[in-house]
Amino acid sequence: MFGDLMGMMGKLKETQEKVEATKKRLDTVLIDENSSDNLLKITLTANREIKSIQIDDSLLEDKEQLEDYLILTLNKAIAKATQINEAEVSAVAKEGMPNIPGMDLFK
Template structure:
């Protein structure tokens, strides 16, 4: 009985390590978003950290820039969130022990 518990704890630790490694790797995956036909571009990591913002010189209206920036960021962050959730779920599923009645990742 304790052997099974020990094995399960080892697998949980392995899952946690895989998740941490995946989080670190997500910092190297860049996702772009743009708005205003490319007048505003943003780049974020899959961990949802903003890395760069580019605004075309022709944009001078503060409200227009703000609106485009919000749109571009939301697009990039939505993509990053999808990637992050998919990658972390896969890492967790691969490392989780098979516990009867605990079908967390169907």
């Protein structure tokens, strides 16, 4: 019984290390999102850290329009990054979890 428990604990620790390594790797995965007319481009990591924002000069003339562009484009980029992040992390976590009946945490 204790051997099984120790084995499971070791596997959980190994899985936790793999999840952390995956999160670190996601810092290098870049997502680019453009506004529909390409006047604004945002690049962020799959861990949702903004790396760059490129704004066309024409947007600098209208503050409200620029704010709207930023909100829409940032939200789209964050949604993409979140989807990638969650898929990658949950795949690694699910792979390393012991098969315990009734504990389907990552379906």
